[in-house]
Amino acid sequence: MSTQAGGVDLKPKLTRADFASDQTVRWCPGCGDYSILAQTQKIMPALGIPRHNIVFVSGIGCSSRFPYYMNTYGFHSIHGRAPTLATGLKIARPELSVWVVTGDGDGLSIGGNHLIHAMRRNLDIKILLFNNRIYGLTKGQYSPTSEYGKKTKSSPFGTAEQPINPLGVAIASECTFVARSLDSDTQHLSAVLERAARHKGTAFIEIYQNCNIFNDAAFDAFASRDVRSDRTVTLEHGRPLIFGKDRNKGIRLDGLEPQVITIGQDGVAEKDILVHDETAKEPTLAYLLTRLNYPEYPVPMGVFYSADRPCLDEALDQQAIQATAKLGAGSLDRLLNAGDTWTVTE
Amino acid sequence: MRVSTRTEVALPKRVVQELDEVVIRFAGDSGDGMQLTGTQFADTTALVGNDLATLPDFPAEIRAPAGTLAGVSGYQINFSSHDIRTPGDQPIVLVAMNPAALKANISDLEEGGILICDGDAFTDGNLSKAGFKSNPLKDQSLNRFRLFDIPLTSLTLKAVAETGLGGRHATRCKNFFALGLVFWMYERPVDYTRDWIEKKFKSNEQMAKANTLALLAGYNYADTTEAFTTHYRVRKAHLPPGTYRSLTGNEATAMGFITAGLLTGRPLFYGSYPITPASDILHELARHKNYPVKTFQAEDEISAIGAAIGAAYGGSLGLTGTSGPGVALKSEAIGLAVMAELPVVIANIQRGGPSTGLPTKTEQADLLQAILGRNGECPVAVLSPATPAECFDMAIEAFRIATKYMTPVFYMSDGYLANGAEPWKIPRPADLPKFEVNLWTDRTDFMPYRRDPVTLARPWAVPGTPGLEHRIGGLEKEDVTGNVSYDPLNHEKMVRLRAEKIARIADDIPPVEVCGKDAGRVLVVGWGSTYGAITSAIEVLQRRGAPVSSIHLRYLNPFPKNLGDVLKRFEKVLVAELNLGQLGMLLRARYLVDAVGLNKVQGKPFKVSEIVKAVEGLLGE
Numbered sequence: 012m013s014t015q016a017g018g019v020d021l022k023p024k025l026t027r028a029d030f031a032s033d034q035t036v037r038w039c040p041g042c043g044d045y046s047i048l049a050q051t052q053k054i055m056p057a058l059g060i061p062r063h064n065i066v067f068v069s070g071i072g073c074s075s076r077f078p079y080y081m082n083t084y085g086f087h088s089i090h091g092r093a094p095t096l097a098t099g100l101k102i103a104r105p106e107l108s109v110w111v112v113t114g115d116g117d118g119l120s121i122g123g124n125h126l127i128h129a130m131r132r133n134l135d136i137k138i139l140l141f142n143n144r145i146y147g148l149t150k151g152q153y154s155p156t157s158e159y160g161k162k163t164k165s166s167p168f169g170t171a172e173q174p175i176n177p178l179g180v181a182i183a184s185e186c187t188f189v190a191r192s193l194d195s196d197t198q199h200l201s202a203v204l205e206r207a208a209r210h211k212g213t214a215f216i217e218i219y220q221n222c223n224i225f226n227d228a229a230f231d232a233f234a235s236r237d238v239r240s241d242r243t244v245t246l247e248h249g250r251p252l253i254f255g256k257d258r259n260k261g262i263r264l265d266g267l268e269p270q271v272i273t274i275g276q277d278g279v280a281e282k283d284i285l286v287h288d289e290t291a292k293e294p295t296l297a298y299l300l301t302r303l304n305y306p307e308y309p310v311p312m313g314v315f316y317s318a319d320r321p322c323l324d325e326a327l328d329q330q331a332i333q334a335t336a337k338l339g340a341g342s343l344d345r346l347l348n349a350g351d352t353w354t355v356t357e
Numbered sequence: 358m359r360v361s362t363r364t365e366v367a368l369p370k371r372v373v374q375e376l377d378e379v380v381i382r383f384a385g386d387s388g389d390g391m392q393l394t395g396t397q398f399a400d401t402t403a404l405v406g407n408d409l410a411t412l413p414d415f416p417a418e419i420r421a422p423a424g425t426l427a428g429v430s431g432y433q434i435n436f437s438s439h440d441i442r443t444p445g446d447q448p449i450v451l452v453a454m455n456p457a458a459l460k461a462n463i464s465d466l467e468e469g470g471i472l473i474c475d476g477d478a479f480t481d482g483n484l485s486k487a488g489f490k491s492n493p494l495k496d497q498s499l500n501r502f503r504l505f506d507i508p509l510t511s512l513t514l515k516a517v518a519e520t521g522l523g524g525r526h527a528t529r530c531k532n533f534f535a536l537g538l539v540f541w542m543y544e545r546p547v548d549y550t551r552d553w554i555e556k557k558f559k560s561n562e563q564m565a566k567a568n569t570l571a572l573l574a575g576y577n578y579a580d581t582t583e584a585f586t587t588h589y590r591v592r593k594a595h596l597p598p599g600t601y602r603s604l605t606g607n608e609a610t611a612m613g614f615i616t617a618g619l620l621t622g623r624p625l626f627y628g629s630y631p632i633t634p635a636s637d638i639l640h641e642l643a644r645h646k647n648y649p650v651k652t653f654q655a656e657d658e659i660s661a662i663g664a665a666i667g668a669a670y671g672g673s674l675g676l677t678g679t680s681g682p683g684v685a686l687k688s689e690a691i692g693l694a695v696m697a698e699l700p701v702v703i704a705n706i707q708r709g710g711p712s713t714g715l716p717t718k719t720e721q722a723d724l725l726q727a728i729l730g731r732n733g734e735c736p737v738a739v740l741s742p743a744t745p746a747e748c749f750d751m752a753i754e755a756f757r758i759a760t761k762y763m764t765p766v767f768y769m770s771d772g773y774l775a776n777g778a779e780p781w782k783i784p785r786p787a788d789l790p791k792f793e794v795n796l797w798t799d800r801t802d803f804m805p806y807r808r809d810p811v812t813l814a815r816p817w818a819v820p821g822t823p824g825l826e827h828r829i830g831g832l833e834k835e836d837v838t839g840n841v842s843y844d845p846l847n848h849e850k851m852v853r854l855r856a857e858k859i860a861r862i863a864d865d866i867p868p869v870e871v872c873g874k875d876a877g878r879v880l881v882v883g884w885g886s887t888y889g890a891i892t893s894a895i896e897v898l899q900r901r902g903a904p905v906s907s908i909h910l911r912y913l914n915p916f917p918k919n920l921g922d923v924l925k926r927f928e929k930v931l932v933a934e935l936n937l938g939q940l941g942m943l944l945r946a947r948y949l950v951d952a953v954g955l956n957k958v959q960g961k962p963f964k965v966s967e968i969v970k971a972v973e974g975l976l977g978e
Binding site: 032034061062063064065066068069071078079081082083084085086087088089090092094095096097098099100101102103104106107124125128327330331334335337338339340341342343344346347348349350351352353354355356357 | 400403404406549593596597598599600601602603612615616619620624626628645646647648649651653655656657659660661662663664665666667668669670671672673675689690692693697783784786789819820821822823824825826827828829830831832840841
């Protein structure tokens with residue numbers, strides 16, 4: 012049931028189903044993408060943005076089929092370039108809610124340059140990077156996030172390449188919202204997605220996503236349900252980094268060296284544990300947290316960093332307003348007759 | 358008109374010789390300010406009412422080692438009392454600021470031409486850097502020219518001494534001394550340049566004063582020295598009545614694109630990565646923030662076009678500008694714009710290639726790249742302005758076609774058009790072409806790939822429009838619905854539809870006009886920036902009664918509908934282009950015409966005489 016008001020569709024309340032397009036979803040059964048799609052559709056109604064003002068832009072890869080399944084505007088572009096289209100669109104139309112969906116190959120390999128510059132510019136766009144640590148659509152080559160030594164079709168003897176740290180890249184690129192979540196932790200995922208959506212500026216979320224065909228169980232060692240609470244740590248602003256089934260383990264800093272400690276052992280108390288501050292002036296500690304990896308450390312999940320900085324799209328509009336105030340509004344007549352002119356008579 | 362007659366009062370003193378046309382070349386080190394000197398001379402010349410054409414010619418290095426041949430920078434201007442179309446084949450005046458500039462340019466100077474040299478710069482060191490064994494100013498080797506060996510540097514230093522400016526800063530004023538001197542010779546007032554200096558050095562009074570003193574000293578030196586006995590007078594050209602301004606091709610291009618935005622009511626979005634010789638378009642557009650213009654300096658060429666596509670998707674006139682190497686990087690994205698059927702204009706300001714090639718020199722070797730250089734069957738419209746001033750009209754035309762047919766359009770300028778200047782008759786807004794652009798809003802049975810029956814354009818339905826939510830992308834589209842489709846027959850249908858859409862543009866562009874009789878022995882065919890040289894050559898030949906005509910193509914894809922007929926009416930077809938025969942190849946393939954090529958790839962425009970000679974050769978066969 013829909014009513015019309017001022018040409019705008021105003022359903023009393025949109026639901027998750029309103030954001031599902033009529034296209035058949037064609038990811039492999041069991042793919043982590045399904046969960047990310049579901050959670051994204053689920054948080055959309057709460058944002059209160061009409062569907063026609065939302066645009067999903069993607070590159071190439073399994074994840075990049077995402078826009079076809081969202082009943083919003085969508086643009087499935089070319090490999091690695093989604094941030095560039097999103098940039099042009101957002102600068103031209105700042106009032107739109109623009110989302111980029113990318114993967115580890117699309118965003119960090121072929122499109123790495125665009126990703127870092129989109130983040131540095133702090134456009135008000137949301138970037139979801141599905142990290143499955145493999146090339147899925149091309150059937151199983153190693154990706155820039157594949158672990159060192161990984162054997163794949165294109166690395167039968169194991170890779171000899173250091174993987175990239177996506178969140179480290181985001182922080183180094185001056186991104187103003189940096190977070191990580193997991194496809195199968197739907198509650199956490201929807202909460203992080205919603206926070207990203209409400210962030211003013213570029214929000215970057217790395218989503219660990221299982222490719223059950225070419226890299227199955229890639230995150231199970233720390234993310235499967237039975238071990239998750241012991242091998243991950245959930246970041247909460249203003250709260251100590253405590254984790255574990257018994258909530259008795261934590262991260263302590265010894266200088267710049269993080270240490271895993273157990274509360275109550277060796278005289279360690281809760282007050283010794285590092286308290287997470289996602290709004291810290293410098294993202295130094297946030298970066299340090301992005302370096303924590305299983306098995307030496309629990310893998311941090313949640314919002315690493317969140318900062319308030321002017322957005323490019325707004326700044327450009329501001330410049331235009333100031334230029335118009337200073338120079339007067341441009342007109343065809345002014346444009347054509349600017350500069351030194353002379354007149355030829357009969 | 359803001360030229361006063363203050364200096365003209367002091368003039369009549371020596372012999373005055375009337376000339377129809379003069380070609381001057383200023384040449385010096387990259388750091389000598391030759392481009393500035395040339396531009397000042399050109400601007401003043403425009404304001405006194407001559408017709409003119411210019412050819413800046415500079416190295417890719419910002420400051421090559423001083424005094425070397427590699428660092429020589431030149432600026433040629435042709436001005437006249439009649440209509441002219443080229444910067445001239447040969448200078449009649451050469452100003453050489455050092456031995457390297459002399460060495461690099463002297464072979465072009467007309468026999469008996471005026472040669473002005475800065476004698477102070479002809480030191481042993483500079484002579485040997487330029488490869489001279491003896492001083493040409495002293496060894497009689499320049500006897501066939503009218504040599505003025507003037508100590509420009511020391512005269513300049515004396516002139517600016519009162520400002521207290523010393524050393525290199527003082528020396529650098531010598532270009533204004535030379536400019537003042539040439540102003541005197543050709544009866545140009547110094548006022549425009551004097552005003553320009555005041556504005557330019559507003560915050561540096563000392564430099565403003567020194568440059569002004571040097572300018573006036575050069576002028577007065579010529580006026581009082583016995584050496585200069587003659588003023589040369591070039592009367593005003595009989596240009597059609599109207600208000601004029603002097604424009605370079607890049608300025609005209611930028612203005613045309615802004616105008617397209619104003620005419621359509623759609624904002625202009627320019628995504629670009631700095632590249633010679635296209636960067637001036639970015640600079641020019643970035644100044645116009647008080648217009649509906651947004652500029653974005655991207656992190657690379659791909660991002661620049663990606664952003665333009667994104668903006669076009671959002672309802673802006675999507676524009677990107679670059680040169681050949683940049684186009685190579687943009688190719689895949691151009692394919693996306695073809696598939697997504699969005700109005701994006703790609704301005705290619707061509708330069709010498711391949712690879713980095715000759716960044717600051719002109720060439721027309723990207724034509725096939727524009728027409729064919731993408732994966733798949735990927736047709737786009739291609740058009741090219743013929744003169745610097747025409748860049749304005751063709752920039753508007755590019756967006757007329759892009760928006761009407763929902764297609765990428767290549768706009769092919771080049772280094773010669775980009776930097777060359779000529780007088781431009783300012784159009785009245787009412788005389789500009791009208792074209793309406795409407796975004797699609799009708800939600801009744803909306804289909805993103807349902808086409809207009811005449812143009813085959815799909816609707817421009819932009820985000821933010823209620824009820825038209827849809828998805829597009831680079832995967833093959835199903836006809837009408839735009840859904841992803843791998844169906845074999847649908848693919849063939851879509852490939853043919855995309856080709857047909859571009860082909861139909863031929864119904865919407867003017868037929869090619871023949872300059873001269875519409876049949877004869879030889880037809881010269883050109884495109885883009887060679888217009889001036891070809892037309893001038895044809896006029897020379899026609900005045901002699903030669904059965905020669907020419908046509909100039911502004912539309913390279915599709916071709917004008919009458920092109921095949923015109924080609925068939927001539928015994929011989931000569932395709933003159935600054936490449937190894939790219940248009941020639943297309944004409945031979947398309948029309949089965951035995952066209953021959955006149956091809957030059959020296960990073961320089963054609964000389965009129967080169968075209969005359971080639972036609973004479975064909976006529977003699």
